[in-house]
Amino acid sequence: MKRIFSPLKIVAALGAAAALVALATFVLPATPVAASDPYLDRAIPSEGMTNADIEAMNQHEITWMLSQKKVVTASYTIEKDFQSLIKVQNKRHGNTTPLDIALGTYDTGFLVAQSVYTKTAKVIGAQWGFDAQGHVTNRQYALQTVTDARAGLRDVHYRLVLITHNLHRAYSDWHNQIVN
Amino acid sequence: MPSRTKAALVLVFGIISIAVLVVSCAPQAAKKLKDPAVYVYKPPEIWVTHPAPMVATEIAEDDATSTAQPDIFQPPPGPTLDEQQYLLDDIDYLFGKIENTLNNTNLNP
Numbered sequence: 045m046k047r048i049f050s051p052l053k054i055v056a057a058l059g060a061a062a063a064l065v066a067l068a069t070f071v072l073p074a075t076p077v078a079a080s081d082p083y084l085d086r087a088i089p090s091e092g093m094t095n096a097d098i099e100a101m102n103q104h105e106i107t108w109m110l111s112q113k114k115v116v117t118a119s120y121t122i123e124k125d126f127q128s129l130i131k132v133q134n135k136r137h138g139n140t141t142p143l144d145i146a147l148g149t150y151d152t153g154f155l156v157a158q159s160v161y162t163k164t165a166k167v168i169g170a171q172w173g174f175d176a177q178g179h180v181t182n183r184q185y186a187l188q189t190v191t192d193a194r195a196g197l198r199d200v201h202y203r204l205v206l207i208t209h210n211l212h213r214a215y216s217d218w219h220n221q222i223v224n
Numbered sequence: 225m226p227s228r229t230k231a232a233l234v235l236v237f238g239i240i241s242i243a244v245l246v247v248s249c250a251p252q253a254a255k256k257l258k259d260p261a262v263y264v265y266k267p268p269e270i271w272v273t274h275p276a277p278m279v280a281t282e283i284a285e286d287d288a289t290s291t292a293q294p295d296i297f298q299p300p301p302g303p304t305l306d307e308q309q310y311l312l313d314d315i316d317y318l319f320g321k322i323e324n325t326l327n328n329t330n331l332n333p
Contacts, residue, residue: 104333115325122318129311
């Protein structure tokens with residue numbers, strides 16, 4: 045009986061297939077991170093949480109929101125400081141282009157973060173599903189509140205981390221440039 | 225010496241010893257701490273009255289040539305280095321504060 049595929053052809057075919065698979069991993073786009081990001085999870089964990097857990101989560105989110113407000117205020121102040129710094133440098137005829145670009149990007153991201161923060165603060169402030177003492181009065185609504193609040197706070201957190209990091213990096217580069 | 229006399233001497237000596245001890249330990253009025261006295265000094269109220277001047281005081285004419293006018297210090301135009309340094313310090317402080325708070329945030333309530 046005549047063999048259709050010689051061992052050499054089989055080895056060559058397997059090699060080509062492996063090369064194609066390796067190439068595909070570099071060419072094809074990866075799965076978007078946000079789609080599987082557990083931190084932005086808006087699924088309500090209906091099971092496994094007691095009312096006490098929900099109340100504790102609610103209290104933690106209130107504390108988190110107040111802490112985040114301080115960060116937002118400091119971010120606003122740092123933006124004003126950068127504007128003043130650019131004015132000072134312009135009067136000295138210094139190079140402010142990197143600062144201008146970085147501050148523009150920062151402003152755009154900060155406005156979005158502020159908007160998300162305001163919406164999240166409204167969700168937490170409404171305390172849907174909780175009474176005035178923070179006790180659960182409607183489990184379904186309370187779960188909805190803590191889940192939406194967590195997603196919003198995380199969203200604001202990552203936005204603040206990103207814009208602060210980028211602005212700090214641009215500032216450090218600029219500062220090293222004027223010092224050296 | 226008879227034993228009765230001995231006993232009497234011992235008794236007297238003991239009484240004297242206890243008396244000396246009590247007197248030496250007792251607070252003595254002369255050595256007691258005195259309360260701090262507070263003295264409030266009030267200056268004498270003296271009102272000096274004098275009549276209003278009836279004649280205008282003559283002011284000597286300014287002799288511009290006698291004293292050289294001092295040079296007024298003129299700061300250089302534009303922002304000072306202090307202003308820029310203040311902004312740089314404030315920015316550094318705020319970056320530290322923001323990043324420290326964000327790093328220490330618990331994301332899993």
